[in-house]
Amino acid sequence: QVQLVESGGGLVQAGGSLRLSCAASGVIVSINVMGWYRQAPGKQRELVATISNGGRTNYADSVKGRFTISRGDAQNTVSLQMDSLKPEDAAVYYCNLERFDGMNYWGKGTLVTVSS
Numbered sequence: 001q002v003q004l005v006e007s008g009g010g011l012v013q014a015g016g017s018l019r020l021s022c023a024a025s026g027v028i029v030s031i032n033v034m035g036w037y038r039q040a041p042g043k044q045r046e047l048v049a050t051i052s053n054g055g056r057t058n059y060a061d062s063v064k065g066r067f068t069i070s071r072g073d074a075q076n077t078v079s080l081q082m083d084s085l086k087p088e089d090a091a092v093y094y095c096n097l098e099r100f101d102g103m104n105y106w107g108k109g110t111l112v113t114v115s116s
Helices: none
Strands: 003-007 010-013 018-025 031-039 046-052 057-059 067-071 077-082 091-099 104-106 110-115
Touching (some): 046 067
Antiparallel strands (some): 018 077, 091 110
16 A cells, blocks of 8 residues: 655745655555645645656646656655745645556645745
């Protein structure tokens, strides 16, 4: 069973930076895409950024130019560097892993709070 553990959330002032990390353990063969999603109170979960096994990245328009997603050398870790944070970036951030066989896994989430 795949487990994803996120870290790095916290409280930051608007304009500040945070770096989220996620490590996958368990049966982690055939990883296709890893990514980050977020869910603010009262809103649906939304895509923030993804990175494929080949390194192709995809970002939500709202974070382009401010957030950077990257995979670790071991390919079972993914990070999200968040710069120029805005109050509207506050949410619970979830790590996601999608395998080539279609299996999809989620972490438990890490809270990001941005004060104005």
